[in-house]
Amino acid sequence: MPQALRILNTLMEEHLAAEKSDPVRETLTPQAIRAKLDLDLRATGIPFEDLKDELRGIMAVTPVTANKSFYNQLYGGRDPSAFTGEVMSTLLNTSMYTYKIGGVHVLIELALVKRMGEIMGFEDAEGTFLPGGSMSNLAGMVVALNNAIPGYKTNGPQGKIPRVYTSIEGHYSVPKAAGLLGVGQANCVKIAVDERGQMLPQALEAAIVQDLKDGLTPAMINATTGTTVLGAFDQIAPISAIARKHNVWLHIDAAYGGSFVFHPELKAHFKDAGLADSITWDAHKVMGVPLTCSVILVKKKGLLTQAMSQSASYLFQRGTDEYNPGTRNLQCGRRNSALKLWCAWRVHGDQGYTKRTQAMRNNALTAQECIQDSKQLKLIRVPESINICFEAPGVDTDDLLDAMLSDGDAMIGHAQVDGRTVVRLVLLNPEVSPSDIRVLFATLSAKAEALAKG
Ligand SMILES: Cc1ncc(COP(=O)(O)O)c(C=O)c1O
Numbered sequence: 001m002p003q004a005l006r007i008l009n010t011l012m013e014e015h016l017a018a019e020k021s022d023p024v025r026e027t028l029t030p031q032a033i034r035a036k037l038d039l040d041l042r043a044t045g046i047p048f049e050d051l052k053d054e055l056r057g058i059m060a061v062t063p064v065t066a067n068k069s070f071y072n073q074l075y076g077g078r079d080p081s082a083f084t085g086e087v088m089s090t091l092l093n094t095s096m097y098t099y100k101i102g103g104v105h106v107l108i109e110l111a112l113v114k115r116m117g118e119i120m121g122f123e124d125a126e127g128t129f130l131p132g133g134s135m136s137n138l139a140g141m142v143v144a145l146n147n148a149i150p151g152y153k154t155n156g157p158q159g160k161i162p163r164v165y166t167s168i169e170g171h172y173s174v175p176k177a178a179g180l181l182g183v184g185q186a187n188c189v190k191i192a193v194d195e196r197g198q199m200l201p202q203a204l205e206a207a208i209v210q211d212l213k214d215g216l217t218p219a220m221i222n223a224t225t226g227t228t229v230l231g232a233f234d235q236i237a238p239i240s241a242i243a244r245k246h247n248v249w250l251h252i253d254a255a256y257g258g259s260f261v262f263h264p265e266l267k268a269h270f271k272d273a274g275l276a277d278s279i280t281w282d283a284h285k286v287m288g289v290p291l292t293c294s295v296i297l298v299k300k301k302g303l304l305t306q307a308m309s310q311s312a313s314y315l316f317q318r319g320t321d322e323y324n325p326g327t328r329n330l331q332c333g334r335r336n337s338a339l340k341l342w343c344a345w346r347v348h349g350d351q352g353y354t355k356r357t358q359a360m361r362n363n364a365l366t367a368q369e370c371i372q373d374s375k376q377l378k379l380i381r382v383p384e385s386i387n388i389c390f391e392a393p394g395v396d397t398d399d400l401l402d403a404m405l406s407d408g409d410a411m412i413g414h415a416q417v418d419g420r421t422v423v424r425l426v427l428l429n430p431e432v433s434p435s436d437i438r439v440l441f442a443t444l445s446a447k448a449e450a451l452a453k454g
Contacts, residue, residue: 007052015059023069024408028061036061063411068432071440072413074228074256076428079288085343086290089336096129096334097315097326106323109338112345116281117297119261119350120254121274126304127297128329129337133255134173136280136296137222139308139330141177143278143298144220144249146307153307156182162219163211164188167199167234169227171253183219196384197232199223205242218248223276225269226257229415229424231387233257233269240275250276255294259286260385262353263361274299283341286360286428287353293337304328359430360386366434367425370441376448377441380417388425389417392448397421403447410440 028036037057046054064070066078089105096102096109109129117125130136141164146152149160162183166174168190178188189211192203208218221243223234236252243250252273258281260266261273273279276299283293298304309327321327326334348356364386371379371390380389392400397414401423404410415424423444427437 003048011052011055011059014056018059019064019067023064023067024405024411025062025064026405027063033061068429068436069410070429071425071427072411074285074426074428075288075291077288077431079344081347082289082340082344085340089339092336094336096336097324097329097332099323102325102336105336105339106325108342109325112338112341113295113297116295120270120279120281120297122297122299124301125297125299126301126328127295128304128325130294130296130330131292131337132294133171133253133280133282134176135330136255136294137171137173137251137253138177138180139296139304140251140278140280141181141220143303143307144251145181145183147249147303148217148219160217161187162217164220164222165191165204165207165218166222167191167193167224169193169197169230169232170222170224171228171255174222174253197227197230197381199234199239201235201238201242204239208242208246208248212246218246220249220251222251222253224253225273226254226260226385228256229387229417230381230389231257231383231385233384236272236275240272249278252276252279255280255282256285257385258282259353260357262350263357264354266357266361266385286357287341287344288356288430289341289344293341356430360427363427363432363434363437364388366437367427367441370438374441374445376445376452380422386427388427389415389422390425391420391422392452395448395451397423399451400444400448403451404444409443
């Protein structure tokens with residue numbers, strides 16, 4: 001191990017320095033990477049010390065995601081306390097299925113589930129950590145199906161056709177889960193949204209009423225609070241009234257937006273979250289915890305365990321289900337994703353996340369101003385949270401983004417809005433300041449102008 005620590009220390013220091021001096025790295029083509037690096041595996045190994053150079057080579061061609069030039073995905077920056085927890089959980093290498101192996105880490109997981117549940121309005125939530133919002137949405141759907149069709153776990157749909165509802169702006173993991181769970185993607189009904197990107201409650205109710213008339217079984221409504229492209233929030237109060245009226249499970253996909261519950265204004269979108277039955281909340285997005293760290297919260301204790309548990313006498317030998325978290329998880333062997341979030345939360349407290357989300361939102365408002373002041377750029381929607389969708393009229397969006405990347409200015413992604421490819425800038429790194437945003441937009445405007453001139 002001393003050799004591992006020495007190698008890691010050297011490489012980490014090099015990486016942190018390189019992130020500063022080489023802030024934006026274009027992703028090389030597969031051919032270019034293979035030409036540079038020998039990635040093949042052989043019968044004979046190499047000396048451990050040589051791995052240092054091999055890792056150096058890999059690091060040099062890895063896209064940079066933790067610095068202020070990365071605006072491409074729904075994560076960003078690096079939180080030292082969460083990083084410490086991440087490394088520590090690898091060192092300790094517990095597996096989170098039983099108390100015997102997990103010990104104190106099971107208690108940490110329970111403490112986080114309790115706190116996150118309470119913040120969302122679930123008095124005594126049942127929950128577990130999963131590798132990502134897609135998995136947590138799938139877990140929510142598993143519980144919803146067992147709720148809508150008793151015995152689903154044992155006997156399947158028993159001739160019923162379950163239906164799942166989500167908005168057209170909802171994340172693709174919802175229809176994907178419907179496909180994976182045998183519901184069928186065609187039974188995932190996409191509900192229209194308004195101009196702001198919020199699911200239309202009337203359209204949702206009309207779809208449910210029609211399905212009931214057709215003898216189908218409405219099983220789950222997925223409301224999204226923090227949509228992937230527009231950062232918009234479905235309205236929980238009217239949607240939950242529909243769910244209650246028709247006795248349909250309400251899941252909230254707050255994978256992305258959940259952490260805005262800490263923001264003084266945006267938290268209003270969560271005031272009725274306690275009316276839902278289950279919630280997905282990712283800590284690896286807005287909370288800045290290293291990938292992956294996602295939680296599924298279920299309001300009524302016992303339902304998650306009922307839907308997930310499977311007997312395994314060699315594994316679950318002693319203790320109650322509460323302290324054997326494998327009984328409520330999709331996975332068997334499971335890495336410890338809780339410690340890193342716990343470390344970060346202990347250090348920052350709720351107040352730290354309030355400051356963090358305020359910094360992100362201020363940047364979004366600065367970005368909005370910059371676009372409105374620019375002759376070259378046009379805002380597509382007023383930002384609902386921290387997603388800024390805009391375009392440069394007359395300029396191909398991908399040409400603009402490619403120019404930003406290849407000139408080493410920033411890595412930014414695109415999205416489809418109103419049938420067009422537009423820039424989707426997401427401002428998840430709290431270290432980015434309003435003046436960084438102004439510099440970024442001056443560059444974007446100048447590049448758009450140059451591209452427009454040809
Ligand atoms: C609203 C929403 N839900 C779910 C997901 C999936 O989360 P993950 O990437 O952690 O699987 C995303 C990812 O961007 C998302 O934006």
